[in-house]
Amino acid sequence: MPRPARVSPDRILDAAALEFAARGYAGARVDHIARRGRVNKAMLYYHFGSKQGLYRALLRRTFGAIAADLQAIASGPLDPASRLDAAVSAFVRHIETHAHFPSIMLREVAEGGTHLDADTMAAVAAVPQAFAAILKPGVEDGVFDGVHPLSAYFITIAPIVMFVASAPLRAQAAQRRISPTVVGRRISTDAFMADVKRALQRAFAARSSVHQGRS
Amino acid sequence: MPRPARVSPDRILDAAALEFAARGYAGARVDHIARRGRVNKAMLYYHFGSKQGLYRALLRRTFGAIAADLQAIASGPLDPASRLDAAVSAFVRHIETHAHFPSIMLREVAEGGTHLDADTMAAVAAVPQAFAAILKPGVEDGVFDGVHPLSAYFITIAPIVMFVASAPLRAQAAQRRISPTVVGRRISTDAFMADVKRALQRAFAARSSVHQGRS
C-alpha cells in the first residue's frame, strides 16, 4: 500500500480553481489559495513558481480534462446525429463535477488570453477543436448543413456556461427581491438543460425537415 | 452656442468601460481610468466617490441603455414572430456601438454581483426582464411554446455575447499559430450572426411545424 503524497499540488489546484473562479485572475489572492489548499505560500511558490504559473497550470488541467472527454467522443463509434447530444451531456457532466469551470471559462474569454503562454492557450483551444471533430461526420452527412463548427460550438455551450455561471447572480437578485422570480416562474437547471437540448435538436436538424421562418 | 462641459463624468465612464472590460473589477486601475478620461484621480473620486461607485455607475449606464432599447421593442407594435428578431438586432446593434459590453457582461456574471447594490442589480436584471416581455405575446400565441423565458434569454444572447467577447482570444490563438483557423475555415462576425439567427428561428419555431429529433 503506497503512502499517500503529503504535498499534493492537486490540492493547491483545487483551491486555486475556487479562488480564481470566484475572484478572477487579478482578484485572486495567493494567500487565500495557500490557506484553502492547506499549504503555506512558500510551498505554493515552490511548486508553481508564480501566481501566473499557478493560473496556467490550473487552466491546462481544467481545459485539458474537458477536451479529453470530448476527444473521446470525437473518435468514438456514435452515429452523426447522436454525437452532439453526447457532447452536450459530457459538457454538462463536467460542469457538475467541476462547479468552478463555467466561471473560469467566462473570465478567461473576457481576459482575452492575457496571462496565457502558447501551451496553455493550446489546451484551451483544444475544446472547440474537439467539438468541431465531433460534428464533422454530421456536417459531411448534411445533418448540420451550412452551420460553421465554431458557430455550433458557441450556440451549444454558451447558453449552458452562462446559465450555470449566473446562478450566484440570480440567487442574489432573488434574495434582494429584485423581481422575485426574475422572469415568470422559477426555473431549475434540469428544466433549463431540457430547453437547451430541445432547442439544439431543432436548430441543427437537417434543413429539409424544418419549416423555414424566412426564405 | 453653449460651451461644452469641461468636466465630463461621461468621458470618465467611457474610459472606465474600456478598463473594466479589459481587466475586470479587481484588475482595473483607477489611475488608468483617470488618465484615459483626461482627469486626475482626485476629480474622479470627486465625481464617483470610490472605485466601486464608479463601477456601479458604469453598469447602471450600460445595462440601463440596453434594457431601454429592449423595453421599447416590448411595448412596440411588432407581431409576435418578429419580436425575437428585433430583440436580437437591437442587441447586436448595441454591441457594435459599445464594444466593451460583452466583456463586462461576462465578467459581471462570473463575479456574481459581488460589487453591486440593489439599484445597480435592478438595472442588470432589467435586461432579461425586458427580453421576457418581448417574448410574452409569442408565448401566449404558442409560437415559443414550452420554452421558459429565461431559457430563451440565455439561448439567444449567450452565443452572441461569448462569440464577440472571445474575439481577442481567438485573435491571439490565430496569431500564435494555434490551429491557424481554429476550427476549419475562418468565420466573420456577420456569418456567425447569420448562423445564430437561423438557429434561433428553428429552435423557437412552433412545435407543430418542426420535426422532432427525439420523442
Added chain:
DNA sequence: GTCTATACCCTGATAGAC
C-alpha cells in the same frame, strides 16, 4: 521539501492649497 518572517512595490484613497 517545509516553514517563518520580511522586503518591497503597487494602488485606492485623501489632505489641503488654489
Added chain:
DNA sequence: GTCTATCAGGGTATAGAC
C-alpha cells in the same frame, strides 16, 4: 471644481533556517 503630493494597507514574491 481642480490639482499635487502623499499615506496607509495589502499584495506578490523571496531569503534563509531547518
